[in-house]
Every structure is written in C-alpha cells, then in structure tokens.
Amino acid sequence: MQPDSLLPVFSSSKGATAIVIALLVERGLLDLDALVTHYWPEFGQNGKDKVTVRQLLSHQAGLTGVDGGFSFEDLYEHKALAERLAAQRPYWYPGQAYAYHALTIGTLANELIIRIDGRTVQQLLREDICAPRNVDLWMGTPESEDARCVDVEIPPMEEVMAFLASSSLVLETDGLGSLNSPPGGALGLLSAVNSVESRRAGQPAAGMLANGRGLAKLYATTIFDLEGPRLLSDETIAQVAQTQVYGLELGTGLQAKFGIIFQGAFSPRWPFGSYRAFGHDGAGGSIGFADPHHQLSFGYTVKRIPLPGGVDQRALELSKIARQCVTS
Amino acid sequence: MQPDSLLPVFSSSKGATAIVIALLVERGLLDLDALVTHYWPEFGQNGKDKVTVRQLLSHQAGLTGVDGGFSFEDLYEHKALAERLAAQRPYWYPGQAYAYHALTIGTLANELIIRIDGRTVQQLLREDICAPRNVDLWMGTPESEDARCVDVEIPPMEEVMAFLASSSLVLETDGLGSLNSPPGGALGLLSAVNSVESRRAGQPAAGMLANGRGLAKLYATTIFDLEGPRLLSDETIAQVAQTQVYGLELGTGLQAKFGIIFQGAFSPRWPFGSYRAFGHDGAGGSIGFADPHHQLSFGYTVKRIPLPGGVDQRALELSKIARQCVTS
Amino acid sequence: MQPDSLLPVFSSSKGATAIVIALLVERGLLDLDALVTHYWPEFGQNGKDKVTVRQLLSHQAGLTGVDGGFSFEDLYEHKALAERLAAQRPYWYPGQAYAYHALTIGTLANELIIRIDGRTVQQLLREDICAPRNVDLWMGTPESEDARCVDVEIPPMEEVMAFLASSSLVLETDGLGSLNSPPGGALGLLSAVNSVESRRAGQPAAGMLANGRGLAKLYATTIFDLEGPRLLSDETIAQVAQTQVYGLELGTGLQAKFGIIFQGAFSPRWPFGSYRAFGHDGAGGSIGFADPHHQLSFGYTVKRIPLPGGVDQRALELSKIARQCVTS
Numbered sequence: 001m002q003p004d005s006l007l008p009v010f011s012s013s014k015g016a017t018a019i020v021i022a023l024l025v026e027r028g029l030l031d032l033d034a035l036v037t038h039y040w041p042e043f044g045q046n047g048k049d050k051v052t053v054r055q056l057l058s059h060q061a062g063l064t065g066v067d068g069g070f071s072f073e074d075l076y077e078h079k080a081l082a083e084r085l086a087a088q089r090p091y092w093y094p095g096q097a098y099a100y101h102a103l104t105i106g107t108l109a110n111e112l113i114i115r116i117d118g119r120t121v122q123q124l125l126r127e128d129i130c131a132p133r134n135v136d137l138w139m140g141t142p143e144s145e146d147a148r149c150v151d152v153e154i155p156p157m158e159e160v161m162a163f164l165a166s167s168s169l170v171l172e173t174d175g176l177g178s179l180n181s182p183p184g185g186a187l188g189l190l191s192a193v194n195s196v197e198s199r200r201a202g203q204p205a206a207g208m209l210a211n212g213r214g215l216a217k218l219y220a221t222t223i224f225d226l227e228g229p230r231l232l233s234d235e236t237i238a239q240v241a242q243t244q245v246y247g248l249e250l251g252t253g254l255q256a257k258f259g260i261i262f263q264g265a266f267s268p269r270w271p272f273g274s275y276r277a278f279g280h281d282g283a284g285g286s287i288g289f290a291d292p293h294h295q296l297s298f299g300y301t302v303k304r305i306p307l308p309g310g311v312d313q314r315a316l317e318l319s320k321i322a323r324q325c326v327t328s
Numbered sequence: 329m330q331p332d333s334l335l336p337v338f339s340s341s342k343g344a345t346a347i348v349i350a351l352l353v354e355r356g357l358l359d360l361d362a363l364v365t366h367y368w369p370e371f372g373q374n375g376k377d378k379v380t381v382r383q384l385l386s387h388q389a390g391l392t393g394v395d396g397g398f399s400f401e402d403l404y405e406h407k408a409l410a411e412r413l414a415a416q417r418p419y420w421y422p423g424q425a426y427a428y429h430a431l432t433i434g435t436l437a438n439e440l441i442i443r444i445d446g447r448t449v450q451q452l453l454r455e456d457i458c459a460p461r462n463v464d465l466w467m468g469t470p471e472s473e474d475a476r477c478v479d480v481e482i483p484p485m486e487e488v489m490a491f492l493a494s495s496s497l498v499l500e501t502d503g504l505g506s507l508n509s510p511p512g513g514a515l516g517l518l519s520a521v522n523s524v525e526s527r528r529a530g531q532p533a534a535g536m537l538a539n540g541r542g543l544a545k546l547y548a549t550t551i552f553d554l555e556g557p558r559l560l561s562d563e564t565i566a567q568v569a570q571t572q573v574y575g576l577e578l579g580t581g582l583q584a585k586f587g588i589i590f591q592g593a594f595s596p597r598w599p600f601g602s603y604r605a606f607g608h609d610g611a612g613g614s615i616g617f618a619d620p621h622h623q624l625s626f627g628y629t630v631k632r633i634p635l636p637g638g639v640d641q642r643a644l645e646l647s648k649i650a651r652q653c654v655t656s
Numbered sequence: 657m658q659p660d661s662l663l664p665v666f667s668s669s670k671g672a673t674a675i676v677i678a679l680l681v682e683r684g685l686l687d688l689d690a691l692v693t694h695y696w697p698e699f700g701q702n703g704k705d706k707v708t709v710r711q712l713l714s715h716q717a718g719l720t721g722v723d724g725g726f727s728f729e730d731l732y733e734h735k736a737l738a739e740r741l742a743a744q745r746p747y748w749y750p751g752q753a754y755a756y757h758a759l760t761i762g763t764l765a766n767e768l769i770i771r772i773d774g775r776t777v778q779q780l781l782r783e784d785i786c787a788p789r790n791v792d793l794w795m796g797t798p799e800s801e802d803a804r805c806v807d808v809e810i811p812p813m814e815e816v817m818a819f820l821a822s823s824s825l826v827l828e829t830d831g832l833g834s835l836n837s838p839p840g841g842a843l844g845l846l847s848a849v850n851s852v853e854s855r856r857a858g859q860p861a862a863g864m865l866a867n868g869r870g871l872a873k874l875y876a877t878t879i880f881d882l883e884g885p886r887l888l889s890d891e892t893i894a895q896v897a898q899t900q901v902y903g904l905e906l907g908t909g910l911q912a913k914f915g916i917i918f919q920g921a922f923s924p925r926w927p928f929g930s931y932r933a934f935g936h937d938g939a940g941g942s943i944g945f946a947d948p949h950h951q952l953s954f955g956y957t958v959k960r961i962p963l964p965g966g967v968d969q970r971a972l973e974l975s976k977i978a979r980q981c982v983t984s
Binding site: 046047062089090091092093096097247248250253 | 382566567570571572573574575576583585596603
C-alpha cells in the first residue's frame with residue numbers, strides 16, 4: 001500500500017454518480033420532479049410511465065434486480081442492461097416502498113445522464129470534474145493506472161459466513177433482492193471488484209477505484225472553490241441532500257434514509273455528519289462525504305474489508321473527531 | 329376426514345376473491361388505477377372520492393370496520409353492508425396508512441365485482457372457474473355438499489387465550505380493529521365459520537370451504553392450461569402480484585406486505601415462494617398460492633386450528649420441500 | 657397549589673391550537689386539501705409549493721427546525737419566525753416522511769390562522785371560545801392571572817440525564833431535531849416555560865397555561881352544548897381526528913400517529929380513548945382530550961414533571977377509569 005494506491009470502493013462509487021447527477025441539476029439540465037420518460041421515453045413500459053426522476057434516484061422505482069438475472073458481463077454492458085430495465089415491470093408499485101438498488105441504480109442513473117448530456121457518467125466525471133481539478137479517482141480505470149491498483153482483501157470465508165448467518169439480510173437466490181443474479185450473490189460481488197474487467201468497466205454503482213484523498217477531494221470540489229469555482233450551489237445541494245425516503249426497507253426491514261442517491265446523514269445508521277451532510281459508503285468499508293454545516297469533506301478507503309459490511313466504524317470515529325476539530 | 333372433505337378456510341377465501349378480481353383485469357374490465365367511483369359512484373362519500381381501485385384492494389382505504397359495528401347476519405347481507413361502507417368516512421386518510429381489512433375487504437371487492445360484471449364474486453367464481461374446470465371449492469356452499477363438510481376444531485380456550493395474551497395484536501372492542509364488531513371478536517369469528525349460515529353465505533373474505541386439492545387446483549388454473557387455457561396472462565399476474573403496500577400495519581405495528589388482495593410472498597412473514605408468487609393464507613392454518621417462477625401451485629387445509637394463527641408452519645415446510653423438488 | 661392554579665402545559669397547548677384550526681374548518685374557512693399557498697402565498701418557497709394544509713398540520717412538511725437556529729426570543733416573535741420558515745427548504749421531501757414539529761407547528765398553524773381570520777390563534781381562542789364559555793386556560797397569560805400561576809417543578813437533573821441517556825431520542829445539537837436550536841435543547845425548554853416571557857407570549861405549540869378543569873372544559877365545548885351550542889360537528893371532528901400519518905418518525909424511529917395536529921388516540925403510545933378520540937399531551941405530564949364514542953372529555957395537569965416525559969401515566973390510568981365509568 002502506498003499513499004496513492006487505488007482501491008475498489010464498492011458503493012462509494014454511487015457518491016460520485018450522485019455528484020454527476022447533481023451537476024446536471026446545477027446546470028439546469030435535469031429537473032428532479034420531471035417524469036423519467038421526459039428524458040428516457042422507453043423507460044415508461046409496464047407501469048413505469050408515472051415514475052419521477054426523484055423516485056428513480058432514491059431507490060423507489062422497484063427495479064432492484066433484472067428479470068431473468070444478470071451476469072457480471074451483463075452488468076458491464078451498460079446499454080443492454082438499461083434496455084432490459086426499461087422494459088421491466090417494477091417489483092413494487094413505484095413510490096409505495098423502497099429498497100436499495102445496490103447495482104441497478106448505477107445503470108439507471110447512467111442512462112439518464114447519457115440521455116441528457118450525451119456522455120456517460122464515467123466520461124462526465126473525468127472530463128468535467130476529475131481531470132480539470134486533479135481528483136484521483138477512476139470510474140473506469142485505464143491501464144495507465146494499473147500499477148497503483150491494489151486488491152481489497154476479503155476476510156476469511158468462515159468470518160463472512162458467520163456474519164451473514166447472524167445478519168437480518170435476506171439473501172435468497174430465487175427472490176427479490178438488491179443483489180439478485182450476480183453469480184455467487186453478495187460473496188461473488190466481493191470477489192468480482194478486484195477483477196480487471198470490473199476495474200475497466202467502472203460500473204457506476206460499485207466499480208470505482210479511489211484512495212481516501214481522491215474521495216475527500218471529490219466532495220471538496222462540491223462545496224469549496226478548489227482549482228476552480230465550487231461545483232454545486234447551496235440550492236442544488238439542498239435539493240439533492242434532502243431526505244427523499246425514510247422507513248423500513250422492503251426485503252430487509254432495516255431502517256434506511258436516502259436523498260438523491262446519497263445516503264441520508266444524521267441517521268443512526270449513517271451518523272457521518274450534520275443533517276446537511278451528503279455522501280455514500282461502500283460495502284468494503286470506504287466512505288466519502290461533504291458536510292456544508294461543518295465546512296469539511298471526508299474520504300476513507302481500506303484494504304481489508306471490515307465486518308460487518310458497510311462503512312468501517314473507524315472511519316465514522318475519524319469523521320467524528322474531524323467534526324470536533326472544526327467546531328471547537 | 330376424507331380426501332375430499334371440505335373445511336372452512338378463513339382468509340384463504342380472499343385468494344379466490346383476488347383471482348376473480350384478476351380475471352376482470354385480464355378481461356380488460358377493471359383498471360387498477362381507476363377511481364373506485366368510476367365503477368361504484370356511491371363509494372365517493374365522506375372523503376373517499378379520490379380512492380383508487382388499487383388502494384381499495386390493498387387495504388389502504390381505511391374501512392377496516394363499520395361504524396356502529398356489525399353482526400354476522402349483517403356480514404352475510406352483502407348489500408346493506410356495502411352501502412354502509414360506501415357512506416362512511418375512512419378511519420385514516422386513504423393511502424397514508426394501511427391495515428388488514430380482515431372481513432370488509434370481501435364486501436368491498438364483491439361490490440366492485442357486481443358493479444362491473446353484474447354477478448357476485450361467488451357466482452363468477454363458480455360459473456367461470458370452478459364449474460368448467462372441476463375445482464372443488466365453494467364460496468357459498470350448497471346443501472348438496474353438506475355431507476362432505478367438516479368443522480374446524482378450535483384449540484382449547486386456555487391455549488387460545490394464552491396466545492392472545494402474549495400477542496402484540498390489539499383486540500380492544502371500542503377501537504379501530506380489523507375485526508371490530510363481530511360478537512365475540514376474533515374468538516367469535518373462529519366459532520362462526522362452522523355455522524351453516526356462514527357456509528351458505530360464503531362471505532368473500534372468510535367464508536369459503538375447500539380442501540387442499542381444491543385450493544391447489546384453483547391456483548393451478550391461473551398459471552397452467554388445465555381443462556382449458558390458463559386464466560391469467562403473465563402481464564395480469566405481474567399486475568396483481570406486485571407489492572402495493574409494505575411497512576408497519578396500523579393498529580398492530582406488524583410488518584406486512586400486500587399485492588392486489590394477495591399477500592406478498594418472499595417476505596419474512598409469508599415465505600411461501602419466490603418474489604413472483606401470489607397467494608393467501610387463513611387464520612385456521614390453510615394456504616393456497618401459485619408461484620410462476622417455480623412453476624407450481626399449492627393448497628393446504630387443516631382440521632385442528634394450529635397456534636399461533638395464520639398459516640400452519642407445516643404447510644410452509646411442505647411448500648419449501650415442493651420448491652426444492654422442482655428446482656433440483 | 658389551589659384548585660384553580662394555572663400551570664404550563666407544554667404541548668397540550670397544541671390541542672388548543674388544533675381546536676382553533678378545527679373551528680375554521682367548521683366555519684368553512686379552511687379546506688384541509690387546499691395548498692398552504694392558497695392562504696399563505698409566501699410559504700411556497702424552496703420546494704414547498706405543493707404542500708397541502710393537511711400535510712402542514714400533520715408534521716409532514718419538513719420544517720421541524722429553523723435554519724441557523726432560534727432563541728426563545730425568536731420563538732415568541734411570531735412574525736419573523738413565520739417568515740423564516742416560509743423561506744426555508746424542507747428537511748425532507750414533503751409527504752415522504754414525518755417528524756414531530758415540537759415548536760414550529762405552533763408558528764405554522766398560527767400564521768395560517770392569521771391569514772384566514774385576521775386574528776392570532778391566541779385571540780381567537782380567547783374571544784371565540786374561552787371568554788364566552790368561561791374556559792380557564794390561557795394562551796398568552798395576562799398579568800391579571802399571575803397570582804394563580806405556579807411553576808412546574810423539574811425533576812433533579814441527575815434523574816433527567818439518566819432518562820435521556822437511556823432514551824432512544826436523538827438530541828444532537830448540530831442535526832435535524834424537532835427541538836433544534838433553543839439554547840439548552842430539551843432541558844432548556846423545560847426551564848423556559850416557567851418564565852414570565854413564555855407565559856405572556858403563549859407560544860401556540862408549548863406556551864399555554866391551564867388547570868385540569870380548563871383543559872377538560874375546552875374539549876367539552878367541542879362535543880357538548882355547554883354555555884352555547886357545541887363548537888364542532890361530527891363531520892368536522894371526523895375530519896380532524898382522522899389519522900393522517902402513521903409509521904416510523906424520522907429522527908427518533910419511534911412509532912407515532914397524528915391527525916390534524918391532534919395525537920392519534922387508540923395507539924399503543926397514546927392509549928387515551930377510542931379510535932374517535934382526539935387530544936394532545938404535554939412533555940410536563942398534562943393531557944386533554946375528548947372522546948365522542950365514550951361521550952366524555954378529560955383534562956389533567958401536574959406540578960412535578962413525571963419521568964419519562966410525555967403524558968403522566970397516572971393520567972392514562974384515570975382516563976381508563978373514566979371510560980369504565982361511562983360504559984358500565
């Protein structure tokens with residue numbers, strides 16, 4: 001491990017995708033209250049014609065999986081997967097429930113971005129944010145960075161299985177699940193992120209590589225003037241960080257809280273900042289966020305995946321100390 | 329008990345009512361997104377003018393009981409009860425909460441069916457499904473079948489009371505309750521289903537008689553060609569099996585999940601199949617369902633009511649084995 | 657303490673504010689389904705243009721606190737606080753969640769009342785209800801009543817802290833909280849209600865003074881002819897007592913249930929009557945309600961604040977006995 005090593009950050013990728021979405025809001029190109037079909041007409045099939053962008057991007061649209069399942073190869077082939085999702089009937093009546101779209105949210109957001117901007121989320125992130133501001137993270141990592149890439153280390157299988165056995169997460173293979181279909185389920189995904197295919201594809205929900213500094217700087221560009229004017233206005237941040245759903249998550253029964261893709265801060269589950277904070281953690285322990293109230297941004301990556309999944313508890317501790325530093 | 333004995337199946341009756349509703353959807357006669365008043369104008373009284381068919385049939389309309397209470401005689405007299413429900417103000421703002429309409433859902437669905445088809449749910453079930461396909465179940469059991477009818481056996485009262493005392497179910501007589509008003513509350517209902525009056529009336533929420541084979545065959549006709557073409561298309565099944573509500577049930581605080589009348593499968597509470605399964609259990613232990621993913625249907629009835637109420641745990645075990653048989 | 661001593665009743669104040677709101681509904685001046693902006697155009701700023709009166713008055717509008725915080729002086733200055741709330745972006749997407757607006761609900765309801773009637777909630781309560789019917793409670797207590805005013809007694813601080821430490825309530829100072837900003841948080845509020853400033857201001861969410869008889873009589877005037885015809889019709893009561901929200905409260909994760917400002921009776925949390933009852937308790941132990949089903953009204957105040965907060969358990973016991981008296 002070196003200071004600039006790049007690690008797979010799992011769902012912290014969603015935070016970068018969310019920032020690209022926010023940038024389109026900032027530019028007046030995306031209206032959260034519009035119907036998805038306004039930008040993506042084919043999406044309106046099978047009872048999805050009244051789904052709003054707001055619902056789609058806050059895990060309410062009922063597309064947590066893909067009928068018939070999908071392989072990792074399917075996941076990396078954006079276009080075909082987007083078409084299958086557009087054709088599909090939602091697993092629940094949109095807006096009446098929500099559940100974390102662990103992988104499909106990346107495909108859904110990306111297609112929306114393509115329809116609006118012409119470029120993919122990966123291109124937009126690189127060209128409009130990371131390249132001009134020297135932000136060291138990669139959604140779709142090129143060969144040139146391979147020497148810096150480090151695999152995440154999966155805990156011994158008996159520890160993982162013991163955790164899953166004691167978990168309230170339902171991981172049946174034949175049912176509705178946010179992780180439905182990847183060969184090997186959640187465990188399969190843990191291994192797949194280290195593959196060169198995943199690295200190159202940079203799937204927008206879970207395939208980004210970064211280091212802690214890169215994540216922190218990405219969020220910093222949203223609220224501070226940093227190698228250019230800040231990317232997002234207070235008005236835009238208020239819109240995307242606003243809580244969109246709260247309550248019991250369908251399938252797991254856990255309490256979650258989401259903004260526009262972003263996880264809701266100031267919740268017992270994700271206590272990473274004030275009620276104005278916005279960010280996202282990853283199954284491998286990473287997290288990135290900005291907190292306009294405390295005027296700080298934060299990034300964290302880790303090589304050995306901590307149990308239980310999600311953000312590393314040490315990262316939350318660190319972020320608490322950081323808050324205390326700026327308020328005392 | 330004989331192989332063709334008929335037993336009261338309590339709320340498994342709702343599954344048959346739901347299939348009749350689905351048949352009207354299949355025939356293009358019922359639009360789930362329409363207002364109830366489109367078919368049943370008098371329903372729009374006292375703040376119910378914006379209630380959709382979808383909400384009415386997924387326990388969201390706030391009509392769990394009848395103001396002033398009702399007797400079993402009232403329950404069997406469909407028309408008068410439907411009129412009282414149509415006139416009533418919902419107990420909650422429709423769509424803002426849901427609670428199991430243990431008895432009234434039958435009356436509400438039946439009136440909707442009558443307004444659309446002219447026939448009652450009982451007539452439609454017999455004439456269009458059970459008679460032509462030789463399905464042995466009876467919503468409104470005629471004298472001709474009396475010799476085959478067997479009473480369900482209620483557990484010793486001390487066992488029932490001990491269960492109710494330890495239950496989180498709220499069964500106050502002066503409040504909002506899905507079972508409000510039948511003399512004797514839940515216990516009264518347990519006894520009433522064995523009466524000849526209940527058998528003849530075949531109240532569409534709880535008054536059907538069946539055996540396991542009858543329930544299994546009813547569901548089989550929906551997904552298989554069986555003495556005629558299958559009754560429901562994939563499209564219709566996807567509509568009615570789709571989750572409509574999920575979360576904390578008002579009154580009990582339990583987690584439930586409902587489609588269009590059907591209980592939501594693939595939930596911790598009703599783990600009877602894949603996310604595409606649709607069915608309904610009964611307080612007396614019975615259950616019926618179809619699972620298009622596993623390509624099977626299932627029916628189960630039992631004479632001695634098992635505790636705690638709802639589907640017999642042995643039925644769930646059996647259904648699990650059945651799934652394993654078809655997938656291995 | 658004397659029979660006519662006046663005590664701060666904390667959130668039981670909200671019950672009086674709710675009755676004034678109900679009176680405007682009764683008079684045909686307020687439509688719960690109208691947009692707030694219909695009466696209060698400035699309210700529609702920053703994503704609040706589609707908020708209905710119904711949502712605003714059932715803790716769904718996302719205005720639990722005021723950006724930048726507020727002092728008690730700010731709280732007593734109605735106009736400026738109302739303007740700040742009107743300008744603010746909701747903490748959540750209105751209607752997608754709810755959380756108790758412990759203080760701001762008073763300001764929001766008051767501004768609505770002023771826009772409709774021209775008078776404040778305090779004036780309307782006095783002129784149209786309390787003065788003509790001799791109801792002994794004061795929202796904005798004049799000097800003339802000072803001799804009868806008694807301070808509530810706050811439990812020893814170690815008891816309060818021990819309770820808060822064991823509580824699931826989140827009381828962070830930098831986050832979203834229904835009590836955000838008053839200096840000292842919840843504890844600060846406990847002390848402030850005894851101040852002359854609070855007494856004079858009579859903030860409509862928490863600043864009323866009353867005795868048990870006054871609270872009981874206030875509710876009695878709504879359902880009985882008492883020194884004049886009853887104030888509210890069955891129709892109006894049904895509208896305002898109807899459950900508007902139920903589920904997990906954002907921030908605390910507690911289960912709550914609200915009508916139009918009124919707390920939902922017949923819930924495990926507030927078991928003060930039948931499903932038709934309407935009322936509100938206060939953090940200091942007081943409660944007032946009416947129950948049309950049991951044909952009784954009830955008021956209770958207490959000098960020494962009982963732990964844990966909210967309605968005194970002895971008041972609930974008393975109300976249960978009162979119900980038994982009228983039904984046996």
